[in-house]
Amino acid sequence: MDLEVVNLGNKEDYIKVILKDKGELLDPMAKLRSIYPNVMELVREERIKASTNLKVAATNIKEKSKLSLFESFYEDITEEKCCLESIEVMKRIIEKAEKAGVE
Known part of the structure; x- marks a missing residue:
């Protein structure tokens, strides 16, 4: 100290x-x-910011796409933008889940 x-x-x-x-x-x-x-x-400090951001984002959660929710979550937790590679991986995961009937 x-x-x-x-x-x-x-x-x-x-x-x-x-x-x-x-x-x-x-x-x-x-x-x-x-x-x-x-x-x-x-x-x-970052948990305080993330908690505040998540509370604000929760008000319009139903209006966002699954991918948009992932990107917001990632940014809230890491305080960094999600890279293109991670976005592409998440797109494939969401597509597979939707084809399997998972909401």
């Missing part, structure tokens, strides 16, 4: 931590609680 940040504020405060890095961390809550024993919540 950045010592400059650690020395700010009261270590006994009740806090919510929003992680901004996308990499995996080993037991971040335990590391935080070793300095801030009253951590109340730990969330990842």
